[in-house]
Amino acid sequence: MNDFYKKKGIAIEKIASELYLLKENDRMPIMTELQAKYHLSRGTVQNALTFLKNEKAIATRSRGHLGTFIMSIDHKKLQRFANAExxxxxxxxxxxxxxxxxxxxxxxxxxxxxxxxxxxxxxxxxxxxxxxxxxxxxxxxxxxxxxxxxxxxxxxxxxxxxxxxxxxLTKHILIFAEDDKNHIEEGMKIGIDKDSLDHFLMTKELVKNKNVELVDYPANQLIYAIRKKEIDAGIWNYDEVVEKGWTDLHYVDIPKKKFHQDTSExxxxxxxxxxxxxxxxxxxxxxxxxxxxxxxxxxxxxxxxx
Structure with missing residues (x-):
């Protein structure tokens, strides 16, 4: 009996999840589709649908050879039965x-x-x-x-x-350890975060064709590394610098590229x-x-x- 109720509960959850994606007047998936998709018997699928109808989560109407269609649907109830709370x-x-x-x-x-x-x-x-x-x-x-x-x-x-x-974020900026620097120079140590796609690829773009040393640093430790002069420069989030009032940092805007705008969204x-x-x-x-x-x-x- 425990297996029966467990299987019925799983079927209700899966069928409710499937029906949640529908709206009024949508065509219902046919029985064989639900059986194949969720590896359930015809009787188990039928029991799950009957349960959901009895709970007034859905009401359906047959249109003959056209199939069965949703007359009314209660997405809140389906959400609950789908364990999507x-x-x-x-x-x-x-x-x-x-x-x-x-x-x-x-x-x-x-x-x-x-x-x-x-x-x-x-x-x-x-x-x-x-x-x-x-x-x-x-x-x-x-x-x-x-x-x-x-x-x-x-x-x-x-x-x-x-x-x-x-x-x-609003934009990225390039922060320097030295106040008299405004662009990346040969021989500099540049911080790069290999786990951040944005940071990694933007940094790679900035140092293209330049003879610099890339130093792997988690992006959230770049400010510390710059202040300690362990690296010469690194890209960071302008918003945090402004919001935390880090007036000691020297930075410049990064030349705009198309993907820079995409990193802000x-x-x-x-x-x-x-x-x-x-x-x-x-x-x-x-x-x-x-x-x-x-x-x-x-x-x-x-x-x-x-």
């Missing part, structure tokens, strides 16, 4: 107001939909994307540049939401195998509201919550 995401450590605004926006918008959000803060976009692709996390927040690079490299992920320019990526999470994010997260929340956190009108 909790999500786990990953993003950078919120050390800037923009990152705090991103985390706050995600938390508040999902909370309004009765979805509990747990966030893991992981350094390095490559690691965040890899963990999301594997299913360790439901989604990852990275820059558009990092996401598109990894998609081109064959990662099984998609950009689900794009939050527009200057939502990830925050995007949310999901595994292509997780259509339910993709649908939840598209249905419950608003780009416009994210902009409003980020601005309020940035100006101090709203206290960060995450």
């Amino acid at each position: 909790q999500m786990v995401g990953t993003m950078p450590l919120p050390y800037s107001k923009l990152y705090e605004g991103l985390a706050t926006g995600l938390y508040l918008m999902l909370k309004e939909e009765d979805i509990k959000l747990n966030l893991a803060y992981i350094r390095g976009s490559k690691e965040r994307i890899e963990a999301t692709e594997k299913g360790t996390y439901d989604f990852a927040v990275v820059s558009r540049f990092a996401a598109e690079q990894e998609i081109q490299n064959g990662r099984n992920i998609s950009i689900v939401l794009s939050f527009d320019h200057s939502t990830y 925050a995007v949310l990526v999901c595994s292509n195998n997780n259509s339910l999470v993709q649908s939840l994010c598209k249905n419950h997260l608003s780009v416009e509201r994210m902009h409003t929340i980020q601005e309020k956190v940035k100006t101090g009108e709203m206290t960060p919550r995450f």
Whole structure:
């Protein structure tokens, strides 16, 4: 009996997840499709559908040879039966107001939909994307540049939401250890973070055809290394420098390239195998509201919550 109820529960969860992606007047998947996709018997699938109909999560109508169609659908109930009341995401450590605004926006918008959000803060976009692709996390927040690079490299992920320019950071700057330096010179030691796609590729672009030494440093330790003069220069986030009032640092703007703009845009990526999470994010997260929340956190009108 325990095996029976366990199998029935799994079937209800999977079928509810499948139906959550539909809307009124959509055609229902046929029985054999659901059996094959989830490796369930016909009777188990039928029991799961009957349960969801009895709970008024869905109502259907047959249209003869055209198939069966959704008459009404309660996404809230399907969300509960799909065990989609909790999500786990990953993003950078919120050390800037923009990152705090991103985390706050995600938390508040999902909370309004009765979805509990747990966030893991992981350094390095490559690691965040890899963990999301594997299913360790439901989604990852990275820059558009990092996401598109990894998609081109064959990662099984998609950009689900794009939050527009200057939502990830305002811009990158090049910081020097010496106040009289304004450009990279031959023989300099330049900090580079190999775990951050943005930092790694931007640094590579800046030092192209220059005889310099690249020193592997986690990006969040670059400021320390520059102040200690362990390296001569490194790329960093302008927002943190301004917000923390680091007036002792000498920096210049980085010459604009196309991908520099893409590094300023925050995007949310999901595994292509997780259509339910993709649908939840598209249905419950608003780009416009994210902009409003980020601005309020940035100006101090709203206290960060995450």
